[in-house]
Amino acid sequence: MEKNLxxxxxxARKDMTQKDLAExxxxxxxxxxxxxxxxYNPTIKLCLKICWALDTxxxxxxxxxxxxxxx
Amino acid sequence: xxxxxxKLDEMQEKKLLKIEHNTLTLTSxxxxxxxxxxxxxxxxxxxxxxxxxxxxxxxxxxxLIACIRNGIWDRSxxxxxxxxxxxxxxxRQLSSxxxxxxxxxxxVSCVARLSDHIWGNILDNIYIIDGCIYYVHYSL
Numbered sequence: 001m002e003k004n005l006x007x008x009x010x011x012a013r014k015d016m017t018q019k020d021l022a023e024x025x026x027x028x029x030x031x032x033x034x035x036x037x038x039x040y041n042p043t044i045k046l047c048l049k050i051c052w053a054l055d056t057x058x059x060x061x062x063x064x065x066x067x068x069x070x071x
Numbered sequence: 072x073x074x075x076x077x078k079l080d081e082m083q084e085k086k087l088l089k090i091e092h093n094t095l096t097l098t099s100x101x102x103x104x105x106x107x108x109x110x111x112x113x114x115x116x117x118x119x120x121x122x123x124x125x126x127x128x129x130x131x132x133x134x135l136i137a138c139i140r141n142g143i144w145d146r147s148x149x150x151x152x153x154x155x156x157x158x159x160x161x162x163r164q165l166s167s168x169x170x171x172x173x174x175x176x177x178x179v180s181c182v183a184r185l186s187d188h189i190w191g192n193i194l195d196n197i198y199i200i201d202g203c204i205y206y207v208h209y210s211l
Binding site for chain 1: 080081082083
């Protein structure tokens with residue numbers, strides 16, 4: 001999986017650190033770090049929580065083209 | 072009694088499941104090895120391994136029934152297509168049922184002291200070989 005730069009950008013736009021985001025949605029900081037690095041594939045529920053916390057849409061943060069998915 | 076709600080997040084839950092899976096695999100392989108060593112090397116008396124055999128049988132039965140109920144036959148195989156893979160699926164079902172019957176007869180033979188006889192010994196061997204195949208097929 002590729003790095004999720006959109007998540008990093010969205011966090012920066014909201015002036016939130018990984019820790020802040022993790023605390024606001026009730027998960028560990030490691031999971032946010034793993035998602036950003038592309039090491040963990042979150043469930044749709046967690047994706048939604050992240051989107052609500054960052055005031056973004058699901059496709060803005062997690063959309064990937066089919067080619068990336070195949071890789 | 073109210074069940075304690077998990078305080079782990081989903082990644083930790085997934086990791087815990089993986090750890091539990093590895094632990095279960097190690098335990099079951101260890102159990103099978105201990106039965107084999109006790110019976111084949113240390114002693115030929117089957118009564119020594121009745122406890123281990125029953126645990127292994129119950130474990131195998133649970134796994135078998137859970138797999139059948141959920142329609143899971145093989146990790147690497149494609150989803151069953153009734154027309155194309157009917158024969159293959161039937162083969163797996165038959166081998167699973169064969170294991171079940173062998174395990175059951177073996178347990179009965181242990182309890183009924185049949186292991187001293189020729190049929191008991193044959194069933195011992197079938198059970199151990201079939202158990203090995205089963206574990207290689209499903210656990211590893």
